[in-house]
Amino acid sequence: MPNWFDLETYLEPLRLGLVQRGLLAALIVAIVCGVMGAFVVVRGLAFLGDALGHAVFPGVVIAYLLNLNPLIGGVIAGIVTTVGISLVARQRQIRESTAIGIFYTVAFALGALLLSRSRSASRALSELLIGNVLAVRPQDLWLTMIIGGSVLLVVALLYKELVLISFDPALAAAHGRNVALLDALLFALLALTIVVALQTVGNVMVVALLVVPAATGRLLTRSLPPLMAWAALIGSLSTIVGVYVSYYANIASGGAIVLCACTIFFGVLVAKEARQRWIARSFAQ
Amino acid sequence: MNGLLDPATYLQPLQYPFMQRGLLAVVLVSILCALVGTFVVLRGLAFMGEAMRHALFAGVVISFLLGGSLIGGALIFALVVAWLIGVIGRRQGIGEDTAIGVFFSGSFALGIVLLNFAQSGVSDLATILLGNVLGISTFDLWLTVAVVALAVLLVGLFYKELVLVSFDPALAAAQGRSLLAWDGMLLVLLALALTTAFQTVGNLLVLALLLAPAATARLLTQRLSNMIFIAIGLALIAGVTGLYIAYWRNLPPGPTIVLLSGVLFGLGLLFAPRTGVVQTFWQRRRLRQQSHKRAA
Amino acid sequence: MVDRTIFPQPAATEQSTPPAIELLDTTVAYGAHVVLDHLTLTLPSAQIIGLIGPNGAGKTTLLKAIVGANRLLSGTIRVLGQPVQSVRQRVAYVPQRRDVDWSFPLSVLDVVLMGRYGRLGLWRRPSKRDREIALHALEQVRLSKRRDCQIGELSGGQQQRVFLARALAQEADLLLLDEPFNGIDTTTQTVIFDLLCQQRSQGHTVLLSTHDLHSVEQNCDQLVALNRRIVASGPVDEVFTAPVLRSTFGSQLAVVGDSHTLIVNK
Structure with a gap:
């Protein structure tokens, strides 16, 4: 066990190229997830985010089998899935959540079937499922920076439109905005974020990095820009802690990062609850 | 391989005991999932099911580490998480959707981290996540029989209450029915179905078995009592056909069954008699022609 | 020289301001379910117009169609004399x-x-x-x-x-309000109507849908009674009559006594 009070404990891993790369990639992912997560939380898209996390899987597998860049396959699969879900949810008898549940499982089954045809399947599968922040290659880092940066740029440029369609789509339509198109853009950004996050936290836990920091932010503030900032901050903090823990304890990095974010969430929740009780009591007296 | 019309094609695989057990398990799980899935679809509990299956994963790992019954541990953990979601989602105004998101990712991460400590393992991750119906033990099979019997009994006895809470929770509460109790029963049924289906199609895909047949049935009928039986029929078709295809083509059975359920759902969307895409298209066309005629 | 009083010319303002809203044979359907069935309707400008009808009559659908948020199955809608796409800024x-x-x-x-x-x-x-x-x-x-x-x-x-x-x-120039009086206090209702009257005096048009027949009779200039089709439209005193209300609301409405007491079963 390392000595947690020795500065060297924290500096030593940073001398390794793979930790530097991993940490940097994970921080970018945490910031992008914080910003996109704010939209996920205020619009109640947690299930869709979760589903997208699974649904990009067949795309990644197909790209892997065809020797293409997995990111491209993932994004295409993500967009196809969201379009499918929104088309099915137009049917009045089928709730959106039901459509989401069916779509992502079927997409995932497709990915699993395709993967079962390939030999190196099992290892690649578990890599995709739980991710490994310490396996980020230099070219992956570049791709993460470029995609993450573009997502943030698009959100910054179209911020007011994205808020408008999220809060009041009817008004947006009356203003002549193409709501379906802007929604599709938001979902495409979400798919990009998820695909970028695949490598660091893995397929199954992407949604955690989207939802948990932003939910914590929601407890802390009532306005959207600060919510995004809090989410990015909490995500980054969890990432740093998670990377160190997984370096020393040899634990799956995705799991460590997410557990850390959850601890912060519950800490804030309990503190808020306690504060409200305290205020209520001082009023009563 | 023999011709598709030859009974031997279907009987030959059944000479293997693993295939016999697998087929029986698929039939039982299909019935259970379609039955419970009908209420899950109507009450809109899909995301709750998603949360529960993640909690089940953590439950399995924890009870493996503690050396208890895997299924029992999984069930308890799933129910605790369901209860906490209800409590927290209501309290802090973060919305049930977000509360579910936080809980299931948290419990899944817990499972993944704990899995590190289980050196020699809860078999391997892929088996937990994708299932292996052909490896089901005789004990698990008996357990599945018991769970199906219990679910059928509960739904049979309390059909009217379950319908009421799924359709109109507010009215149910107004009539003095304890929402907590009946919703709770629905959640217990959900947890039972998920836990049982775990082995067949795996943790990652279990939701499809629950949702797809019931949703397809909903497209095909407007009546609840029909919906349950149609859902069971569709689940059996997807399950049994999927198992055979997997056997013949040497594919993993879980994903094959799920993909087939998805195909059935897609067919339902296209060709459902009242609401199918094809039907709607023709009706809209006819309407447009009529109104042009009237305008002329 | 022709005397103007004998051959009255339309007032200049009337000529330059087109009707606020014109619907010609407008049909809207969700899937194959027809919600608005061949509506033809002309609404004058600088008026407060109430849109009444039972639940499911298509009030919201009509408002959304006017702002161009619903696709029409057939027919046309002109707003402020032009297709809605070119006057979006002027419609709230x-x-x-x-x-x-x-x-x-x-x-x-x-x-x-x-x-x-x-x-x-x-x-x-x-x-x-x-x-x-x-x-x-x-x-x-x-x-x-x-x-x-x-x-x-x-x-x-x-x-x-x-x-x-x-x-x-x-x-x-045109305000469309969907059920602005649902579940609000009377103070707010007064504030809202005062502001709407102010809008009217500036020459703007207001179209609002509501269940509240009483306030509609008190505060609107014109009424449109809708139940998938136009039942009636025109000045309040012409539309707000027992026969029109009865055929609009059907069994949801009971007109008691001298037609001043209404019971609407929502």
Whole structure:
């Protein structure tokens, strides 16, 4: 066990190229997830985010089998899935959540079937499922920076439109905005974020990095820009802690990062609850 | 391989005991999932099911580490998480959707981290996540029989209450029915179905078995009592056909069954008699022609 | 020389202001389910017009069709004499209050500023002038003090006033309000009607849908009775009659005694 009070404990891993790369990639992912997560939380898209996390899987597998860049396959699969879900949810008898549940499982089954045809399947599968922040290659880092940066740029440029369609789509339509198109853009950004996050936290836990920091932010503030900032901050903090823990304890990095974010969430929740009780009591007296 | 019309094609695989057990398990799980899935679809509990299956994963790992019954541990953990979601989602105004998101990712991460400590393992991750119906033990099979019997009994006895809470929770509460109790029963049924289906199609895909047949049935009928039986029929078709295809083509059975359920759902969307895409298209066309005629 | 009183010419203003809304044989369907069935209707400008009808009569669908948010199966709609696509800036739409999520992390001022987004287009951000206009609109609905509150902290009536302020900030010529009086207090109702009358005196047109037949009779100039088709439309005293109401609301309505007492079963 390392000595947690020795500065060297924290500096030593940073001398390794793979930790530097991993940490940097994970921080970018945490910031992008914080910003996109704010939209996920205020619009109640947690299930869709979760589903997208699974649904990009067949795309990644197909790209892997065809020797293409997995990111491209993932994004295409993500967009196809969201379009499918929104088309099915137009049917009045089928709730959106039901459509989401069916779509992502079927997409995932497709990915699993395709993967079962390939030999190196099992290892690649578990890599995709739980991710490994310490396996980020230099070219992956570049791709993460470029995609993450573009997502943030698009959100910054179209911020007011994205808020408008999220809060009041009817008004947006009356203003002549193409709501379906802007929604599709938001979902495409979400798919990009998820695909970028695949490598660091893995397929199954992407949604955690989207939802948990932003939910914590929601407890802390009532306005959207600060919510995004809090989410990015909490995500980054969890990432740093998670990377160190997984370096020393040899634990799956995705799991460590997410557990850390959850601890912060519950800490804030309990503190808020306690504060409200305290205020209520001082009023009563 | 023999011709598709030859009974031997279907009987030959059944000479293997693993295939016999697998087929029986698929039939039982299909019935259970379609039955419970009908209420899950109507009450809109899909995301709750998603949360529960993640909690089940953590439950399995924890009870493996503690050396208890895997299924029992999984069930308890799933129910605790369901209860906490209800409590927290209501309290802090973060919305049930977000509360579910936080809980299931948290419990899944817990499972993944704990899995590190289980050196020699809860078999391997892929088996937990994708299932292996052909490896089901005789004990698990008996357990599945018991769970199906219990679910059928509960739904049979309390059909009217379950319908009421799924359709109109507010009215149910107004009539003095304890929402907590009946919703709770629905959640217990959900947890039972998920836990049982775990082995067949795996943790990652279990939701499809629950949702797809019931949703397809909903497209095909407007009546609840029909919906349950149609859902069971569709689940059996997807399950049994999927198992055979997997056997013949040497594919993993879980994903094959799920993909087939998805195909059935897609067919339902296209060709459902009242609401199918094809039907709607023709009706809209006819309407447009009529109104042009009237305008002329 | 022809005497003008004998051969009256249409007044100049009437000639230059086209009807606020014209529907010609308009049909709207969701899937194969017809919601609005061949509506033909002309509504004059500078009036407060009430849109009445039972639940499921298509009131919301009609308002959404007028702002161009619903695809038409057949027919045409002209707004302020032009296709709606070319006059979007001049039409303000106030959706039903329950259609949005009030726990959304936005301030009151943020929401009012949304009224300006139509003019801003995709890329531009609200300027200082936009903020001034929004603040003025908030003053008009008497909510300037609460501009930094999170919208969920407001009462139902205040939320409705925020929505109205948002429409005012758009500086539109035609205001469409969907059920503005659902679940609000009488103070808010008075504030809203005062503002709508002010709009009318500036030559703007107001079309509002409602269940509240009493306030409609009191405050509107014109009425449209809708139940999938137009049952009647015209000045209030022509439309607000027992036979019209009965055929609009059917069994949901009972007209008692001298037709002044109405019982609507929603």
